[in-house]
Amino acid sequence: MNCSSPDTSREIVLSNPSEVDRKSVTVDLAPADFSDLLSSSDSGQLVVEEIASGKLLVDQWIDIDGDEEMDQWIFQVDLQAGESKKYKVRLLQEGEEKPKAQHMTYSRFVPERTDDYTWENDRVAFRTYGPEAQRRIEASEYGGTLSSGMDAWLKRVEYPIINSWYAKNTAQEGAYHIDSGEGYDPYHVGSSRGIGGTGIWLEDSLYISKNFISYKKIAEGPIRTVFQLExxxxxxxxxQVSETKLISLDLGSNLSHFVSEFTGLDQSLSPAIGISLHDKKGTVMTDPEAGIFRYWEAIDDSHLGLGIVMAPSSIASSKDHRVEYPDGSHILVIGEKNATKVEYYAGFGWDKSGQFNTTEDWDHYLKSFAQTLAKPLVVEVGK
Incomplete structure (x- = not known):
């Protein structure tokens, strides 16, 4: 069979309409567009080839809703500002092997550390807290954490660290709070929103949930990890308000993607996303018109940039909300009243990772990220 014939291949043109170069940008294809190519083969036999170089790209298939039908087919490309490139979807040829990924995304439930849920890619790692950690606090038992905030794990290596850090911490409690060369966990969440936790804003107060009560791991792979928290x-x-949070993290990104859906909201209630201001000694930058909110703070002998990026059309207001009690001061990004769904990106950059050296570096990253959201890649799939 000739894999370049029209019935066994499909050309794709990708264009970057933004004014910024895009590196490791994820392309999300609809599997239904290639159903004819799959009629005689399974999804693992489809490949994406960059036409100019003949290079095969790492790809990943994802079943979001668990119905055993693939909903997303993703791969990553680099495109300069204004650049277009051509790609070809075709069947894997006899004797040909799919490319192996150099790095991976990863997430898992961690019962050995009470019941955290953690996730990471080649640049950053995060965690949040489950029902057993909440029960221990409420029962006045050792080892509990009462928080629905998002924690930042400061890694400075591209390989996975979640399993090794937890193993070290199991052997010696507190080990992951000490930087032995890979990074560490100095970030304090407490009852704050950490980086990107949510709540409901009513009048002049933020109302927050307790720990997640259940989780569902959906995907992990060379490009994206996805999971859901209830x-x-x-x-x-x-x-009474409840929340379902869908979280994903792509390879090469410092920002996790959050989609929170709320039930029980009425016209007086607004969803809100927060960045903890900790001791309130850092610097704040907000640009609601671009959908960018940033905090830059000292952390031990280094600096940490925190950020939220959100579509400006989804933002009703924002607040530099400072109070005297612990863990209550935040940058708050407030959505429209009765907005039952909010979508945003939140994450961090650590100067010791080598990724960012200054506040200006981190601001540039957030501004570029916001520009690419405003002007996403144009994907043209040939017939």
Whole structure:
């Protein structure tokens, strides 16, 4: 069979309409567009080839809803500002091997450390906390954490660290709070939102959930990890609100992608996303018109940049909200009232990772990220 014939291949043209270069940008294809190519083969036999170089690209298939039908087919490319490139989807040829990934994304539930859920890629790592950690706090038992905030693990290596850091911490409690060359966990979350935790804003107060009550791991692979967290209803004024949070992290990105869906909201309630201001000694930058919110703070003998990027059309207002009690001060990004779904990106950059050296470096990253969201890649699939 000739794999270049029209019935066994499809050309794709990718164009970058933004004014910024895009590196490791994820392309999301609809599997249905290639159903004819799959009629005689399984999805693992399809490949993406860069036409100019003949190079095969690493790809990943994802079943988001668990119905055993693939919903997303993704791969990554580099495109300069204004650049277009041609690619070809075809069947793997006899004797040909799919490319092996150099790096991976990863996430998992961690019962050996109470019940964290953690996720990482080649640049950053995060975690949040489950129901057993909440139970221990409420029962006044050792080892609990009461928080629905998002924690930042400061890694400075491209390989995975989640399993090794937890193993070291199991052998010697507190080991992952010490930097032995790969990075460490100095970030304090407490009851704050950490980096990108959510709550409900009513009048002049933020109402927050407790720990997640259940999780569902959806995907992990060379390009993207995806999972879902459920939160029990909590009281907001006279109303009970609950939340389902879909979280993903792509290779090469410092920002996790969050999609939170709320039930129980009424016209007086607004979803809010927060960045903890800790001791309030860092610097704040907000640009609601671009959808960028940043905090830059000292952390031990280094500096950490935190950021939220969100579509400006989804933002009702923002607040530099400072209070005197611990863990209550935040940059808050507030959505429209009764907005039952909010979508945003949140993450961090650590100067000791070698990725960012200054506040200006981190601001440039966030601004470039916001520009690429405003002007996404143009994907043209041939017939």
């Amino acid at each position: 939160y029990a209803p909590w009281q907001v004024g006279d109303t």
